[in-house]
Amino acid sequence: QVQLVESGGGLVQPGDSMRLTCAVSGRTFSSNPTGWFRQAPGKEREFVAGITHGDAYYPDWVKGRFTISRDIAKDTVYLQMNNLKPEDTAVYYCAGRSSGTDIYTSLGEYHYWGQGTQVTVSS
Numbered sequence: 001q002v003q004l005v006e007s008g009g010g011l012v013q014p015g016d017s018m019r020l021t022c023a024v025s026g027r028t029f030s031s032n033p034t035g036w037f038r039q040a041p042g043k044e045r046e047f048v049a050g051i052t053h054g055d056a057y058y059p060d061w062v063k064g065r066f067t068i069s070r071d072i073a074k075d076t077v078y079l080q081m082n083n084l085k086p087e088d089t090a091v092y093y094c095a096g097r098s099s100g101t102d103i104y105t106s107l108g109e110y111h112y113w114g115q116g117t118q119v120t121v122s123s
Contacts, residue, residue, distance in 0.1 A: 002026040002112045004094045009117030012084055016121070020079040022094030022114060033097040033104050034077045036068060038090035038119075045093065047105040049079060057103050084121045091116040 008020040022034070035050035049058050049068035056068050067080040077094060095110035104110065 002096065002098075004096055004112055004114035006092065006094045006114045006117040009092060009119045011120045011122065013123050014085055014121055016084050017080070017082045018084060018119065020081070020092055020094075020117060020119070022077040022079075024075040024077070024096060027098075033100045033102075033110075034068075034070065035095045035104060035110060036066075036077075036079045037093045037095055037107065038088075039093070039116075040087075040090040043090075045107055048092070050104055051077065052101060052103060057105075059105070081119075084119075086121050089119060089121050091118050 003025045005023045006020060008018065012018050033050060033052040036048040037045050038048050039045040047059055049056065049062065049066050051068045051070055058066060065082050068077065070077045093116045094114040096112040097104060098111050
């Protein structure tokens with residue numbers, strides 16, 4: 001049973017930074033594709049960042065503010081978020097695939113999901 005557990009969310013002020021952590025258990029993810037999504041109230045879940053074989057990719061709106069990384073030895077994936085804005089407020093989800101070497105940006109392309117962690121950006 002694969003489990004993804006996110007942590008690191010909370011309340012921050014605009015302009016602050018935050019790092020989210022996704023710990024994977026039940027299977028060695030190694031270089032399997034992993035991604036971060038987010039869902040704001042009343043909105044659809046959207047792709048935030050992904051990593052496959054060490055290559056990271058982001059939607060255009062991220063504009064260098066977010067960085068995804070992984071520690072293979074710890075089966076952990078991180079999302080570093082800088083210069084946070086109120087519109088970044090959402091529940092952030094970690095997602096994983098059982099295999100693959102491509103770029104994956106859609107919800108249906110991921111096989112495993114975490115329970116989400118709330119990120120609130122407010123002054």
